[in-house]
Amino acid sequence: MKAIAIAGQGGMEKVQYVEVERPTIGPREVLIETRAAALNHLDLFVRNNLDSLKLTPPHVAGADGAGVVAEVGGEVSQVKVGDRVLINPALNCGVCEFCQAGEQSLCARFGIMGESRPGTFAEYFKVPHDNVHPVPEGFSWEEAAALPLVFVTAWRMLISKAAIKPGEDILILGIGGGVATAVLQIVKAIGLRAFVTSSSDDKLQQAKKLGADAVINYKTQDFAREIRSLTNRRGVDVVVDSVGGDSYSQSLASLVKGGRLVTCGATAGPRPQTDLQRIFWNQLSVFGSTMGNRREFAEMLSFVRKRGVKPVIDQVFPLADGANAFARMEEGKQFGKIVLRVGDGA
């Protein structure tokens, strides 16, 4: 079968359209004929860190995917050949103390499709049977593939970690990124005020169309100061920061006393300067978050179904053009999800 595989640690030249062996499934696994797959920052991380992740090239990347069930293992009864499915990309052991407590994303052996085993950027991929969910009605294949990783990440951050409440103000950094955009969509569907930052006026305009109440270009404006003026000097209740880097201390400076910051990524740098004085004096809470557990995944799916929320698609590439899709992700110019269409996508 054809696949987009990482041929070795390195740059864009290592992202190759190649022939690889079609996966064979175990008794509790499902084989999916891919219709669409979506990129995440994780895929760049895998490409850059193939050696330390101990992955053997050619390694098929890709966490998110959707398609038609082609084959099911002997012990699988809930899923049938021909079902239209998307996947929960989180992999866990099922037996450690965290899995037993229903906190799969804290699993001692936690992994993600395309990172700890071959991924979705191929004509076929396999997953454990309980990672499979029906595609919500009215979703295209591209939307089904684009939804899972960023929406479950956004859901856990907002609902379980920050525990957002009616009347609160949320600041979202780096709008345009998949997680930030999902966060904005959930916040607006719930009906809270959302402020967003970007260095791109174009992305800020697109965020307005998604309902952002105020937009701030952080290259030309001091966003913490802007937040103070937008909130009568009070500050926001929650900052969702998937960026890190230089903006981190400004994130802290944007919070109301007792405010919460949630972090799920560090695309601008993992070791920012912080401000402990501000954290203890203003009694701030900082939450780390990674993807979500199975209950959160199901809640997120039910939420998007009921509210009619669909992921924003930036651009769709044929599988054969996977290297160009990686290049677009690396450029960081996207607004929403970069998607690969596999086969004719029908």
Ligand SMILES: [Zn+2]
């Ligand atoms: Zn576990």
